[in-house]
Amino acid sequence: MIYFAKWKIFSILGICLFGLIFAAPNFLSSQQAASLPSWVPSKQFSLGLDLQGGSHLLLEVQVDTVIRERLDALVDSMRTELRKARVQYGSLGTTATGATVTIKKPADVDTARTLLRNLDGDTTVTVSDQGRIDLTLTEQAIRDRRTAAIEQSIEIVRRRIDETGVREPTIQRQGDDRILVQLPGIDDPERVKRLLGKTAKLAFHMVDQRPRSEAAGGTTPPGSVRVPSADEFGPDGRPREYLLKKRVLVSGDTLIDGQATFQDNQPVVSFRFDTIGSKRFGKATTENVGQLFAIVLDGKVISAPRIREPILGGSGVISGNFTVQSAQDLALLLRAGALPAPLSILEERSVGPGLGADSIAAGKIASIVGMILVVVFMVVVYGRFGVMADIALIFNIILIVAGLSILQATLTLPGIAGIVLTIGMAVDANVLVFERIREETRAGRTPISSVDAGYSRAIRTIIDANVTTLIAAILLYQFGSGPVRGFAVTLAIGIVTSMFTAIMLTRLLVATWLRRTRPDTLPI
Amino acid sequence: MRGINLIPADTNLNFMSLKKVFFVISAIIVLGSIGLYTANGLNYGIDFKGGILMEIKTTDGPADIGSMRGKLSGLGLGDVSLQEFGAPNEIMITVQAQEGGASAQATAIESIKNALGEKIEYRRTEFVGPKISDELFLDGIYAVGAAIFAILLYIWFRFEWQFGLGAVAALVHDVISTIGIFALLGMEFNLTTVAAVLTIAGYSINDTVVVFDRVRENLRRYKTLPLAELLNKSINETLSRTIMTSVTTLLALLALYILGGEVIRGFSFAMIWGILIGTYSSICLAVPLLLYLDIQRRSGVDQNEQEATA
DSSP: OOOOOHHHHHHHHHHHHHHHHHHGGGGSOHHHHHTSOTTSOOOOOEEOHHHHOEEEEEEEEOHHHHHHHHHHHHHHHHHHHHHHTTOOEEEEEEOSSEEEEEESSGGGHHHHHHHHHTTOTTEEEEEEGGGEEEEEEOHHHHHHHHHHHHHHHHHHHHHHHHHHTOSSOEEEEETTTEEEEEEETOSOHHHHHHHHTOOOOEEEEEBOOSOHHHHOTTOOOTTEEEEEEEEEEOTTSSEEEEEEESSOSEEGGGEEEEEEEEETTEEEEEEEEOHHHHHHHHHHHHHTTTSBEEEEETTEEEEOOBOOSOOOSSEEEEOSSOOHHHHHHHHHHHHHOOOSSOEEEEEEEEEOHHHHHHHHHHHHHHHHHHHHHHHHHHHHHHHHHHHHHHHHHHHHHHHHHHHHHHTTOEEOHHHHHHHHHHHHHHHHHHHHHHHHHHHHHHTTOOHHHHHHHHHHHHHHHHHHHHHHHHHHHHHHHHHOOHHHHHHHHHHHHHHHHHHHIIIIIHHHHHHHHHHHHOOSSOOO | OOOOOSSOTTOOOOOGGGHHHHHHHHHHHHHHHHHHHHHHOOEEOHHHHOEEEEEEEESSSSOOHHHHHHHHHTTOOSOEEEEEOSSTTEEEEEEOOOSSHHHHHHHHHHHHHHHHOSSEEEEEEEEEOHHHHHHHHHHHHHHHHHHHHHHHHHHHHHSOHHHHHHHHHHHHHHHHHHHHHHHHHTOEEOHHHHHHHHHHHHHHHHHHHHHHHHHHHHHHHOSSSOHHHHHHHHHHHHHHHHHHHHHHHHHHHHHHHHHSOGGGHHHHHHHHHHHHHHHHHIIIIIHHHHTTTTOOOOOSOOGGGGGOOO
16 A cells, blocks of 8 residues: 555646646636646636625516416407407406407307417417317417526516626526526626616507596596506506507517617607608607607506607607606616516525625635644644644645546535534544544554555445535535535535545655655554 | 644443433423424515515614614504624615515605615515415425435435434434524524534435444444443444534534624524534434344354455
8 A cells, every 4th residue: 555556646646736736726816827828727716795795686488478468468459359340359368378258149159169270379268168268378479488587587687687787697587487697896786776676568559538528537548558657646646547449559679779869958869760660750749749748667667758849860768757867767668668578586696795705704704714723733633644644634625626626616604604514524534544544553563554454444434424524515506505515515525525535645755755764653 | 743642542431221311301402493483483584474674784884772672663564673793884674575566566665765764784675475485385395305315325325224313313313402492592504504514414414424433343343242232332333524524514614603794694503513513413312223133143254344444
C-alpha cells in the first residue's frame, strides 16, 4: 500500500492540479476572468439571487381564462348563426369544455346541427334528446390553446422585462402553466411586478351616447356594456361607469409602438398602429366625427376623448391621469404587447444587495473560522497525520470550488453552509482511518502494516457513511427548490471530493512520508 | 509531532448496563416530541404556511419596534409580527397571506413600504402563495420520507435486516427529536430546516454505520462472547472515532451558527442538534437495540475476515 503505481500518483496529482486551475478564475474579478486567453479555463460559478441580490418570481398563467374566452366567443357565434338561420333556441350557454344549446322545434335540429358543425373545426357536435346540441372543444384543441397561451405569455414577459433594462434575466417555463423569472440585481421589484401584473389588453370602443333615460335604470341596452373608469370616481366614491358599444373598433394587437411624451406639460402616451390598424382607426374616426370614443385597458376606461376630426395617420395620443412613471409603464406595456391571459404571482423572493453582501461576508468568515478550528483540531489530535489530513482538506475546498465552476452551479447561502458542513465532514474519513491505524499500532503491528490495515479496513465504512449522506443530498436536490438546491449541490460535490481527498490524497501523502522516513513508531 | 488521544484507548464504559435508562430517555424524547408537535405544532415559516416576510434595516439608528407595529397594525393586514433579527436596527416582519390573490399581496407589500416611510433598507421581501406553500410542504414530507426509505434500503443491502432496523430506528428517533426541539423552542421551521433534517438523516447514520461495522467484525472474531458484552466492546472500541467525527463537524457548524448570520442560524441549530442526538442514538439506542433483534451468529471458520472494516 505504500507503493503507488506511477499512473496513480500522476492521476491523483493531476486531479489536484486540474482542481487548482479550474478553481482559480473564481479568485479573479469577472472582468479579469473574461480577459484571460481562451485556452485558460475562465468559468466562474455564479452567485444565487440570495447572495448577489435580485428577485425570483414564480408566475402562473391563468390559462383557463383563455379557454373561457374561446368558449364565450363560440357562444357568440352560435347565437349569430342561429339567429341568421331563424332557428328558435333556448338555454344557450357555456359548459366546462364547450357550449350547449337547445333547439325548440324538432324540425330545426338537423339544420342547426349542420350549421353548428361548420362553425368551429376544433369542436365535436353531439345531439341528444329534446333537441339539445352540445359542442365540445377537442382535447387537442384545448391543449394547443394552453400551450400557445403559455408560450406567448413567456414571450411577452420576456419583452416587458427586456424593456425595463434588467440585465441577464432568466425566464423559463416551469411545469404545466408556470413561468419562472429571475432578475439578478434589480433594485425595484415592485415596478416589475406591477408591469407583469397587467394583461395590457387595449381596445377602442365607441361610447354609447343614446339618451340617458334609456341607459339609466340599471338596464344595459343590448350590444352595449358598462365599463368602469380607471381614475374617475362618482360622488359615492365608486368608479364612474361608461356605457360603451360592445363592438371593438380597433384592438391593441394592431399597435406597433408606444412612447411616453408630454402634451401641454402633461405626461401622455403616444401610439402608432400598423397598416391594418391605421385603416380601421381612420375609417372609424371618419365615420364618427363629433362622437366620443373610449380607450379601454384591461376592462377599465382610461380616457374617453371626442373625435374632433378623422385620424388618418395611424397614430394618436392617450391622455389620462398619468404620472411620468405610469405613462412610461403604459408605453412599455403597449410596445411589449398584451398577455393572452392574466398572470398571478405565486411566489416572490427578493433580496436587496445589502443583505446579499452581508451574507457573503458572514459566510466567508464562518468558512474561514470553521476551517481553522477543524485544521487546528486535527493537528492537535493526530499530529503529523493531522497535517496531512489538513492538506487534503484544503484541496477538498479547492476541488469543491472547481466542481461548482465546471458544473456552472449557483452558489447560494445554504450552499455556503454546505461547504462549511463539508469542511467538518471531510476530515471524518481521515478520522476513521487514523483511529484504525492507532488501533492496529496498539495491537502491535509495524507502522507500515498498521497504515495498510487502517486504510483497507476503513474504506468500506467510509463508503457506507458517505453513500447515505449522498442519498440525502440527491433527494434534497430532487425535491428542493432555489437556495436549498444550492445546498444539495455543494453537499453532493463535497461528499465526492472529500472521498477522493481522504482516501487517495492523504493516503498518497502518508505513503510518501512512510517510504521516505521509514519510522519505527507512528507519530499518531 | 504526535497527536493526543482525547479518548483513552482503554476506555471501557458499560453502556449496555444502562440500556434501559437510554431506552426510557429516548422514549421520553420521541413521545415528548410527538406530544409537543401535536400540542404546539411547529412555528412554520412562510415557506409552509404562506404569507409575506420582509427583512428591513433602519438606516437612522435602532428601530422602534413599538411604533412600527402601530403603523402596520393599522393597515388591516391581519396577523402582523415584528421581531428583532440579529441586530437592533434589523427587523423581520411577517404578515399572514392576504385574501384576494396575487394582487392583494403586491398591494400589501406596497402599503407596508408606504407605512414605514423613508430611511429603511429593504433587505429581503418574500411572498409565498398558498398553492406554493402547500407544494413545498408536501415536497418536504416526500423528501424526508423518501430519504429514510432509501437509507433503509441501503443499510439493508449492506447489513442484515436486523442492523437496518436498528439503524433506521435511530434515524427516525433523530428526525423526530429534531422536529420536537423546534416545536419546544418555537423556532421557525422552514425550507432550510427541512434541508437540515434531511442532512441529519444522511449524516447521523454515519456513526451508526461505524459502530455496526465493528459489531459485525467482532461477531466474526469472538464467537463465544455473550452478545451484550460484545456490543459493549464494539461501542468502546469505536467510541473515539464516533466522537471525533462528530466533534470535527460540530466545530465547523459552531462557526456557522455563531458567525454565519441570522438567515442560516435555524439551519445550523438544527444540524448541531441533529449531530448531538445522532451520536447519542448511535451509541445508546441503535447498538443496544441489536440485543433484541435476534442477530445471527454464524459458527465455524469465517472466511470473510479480510472484509473486516473500521
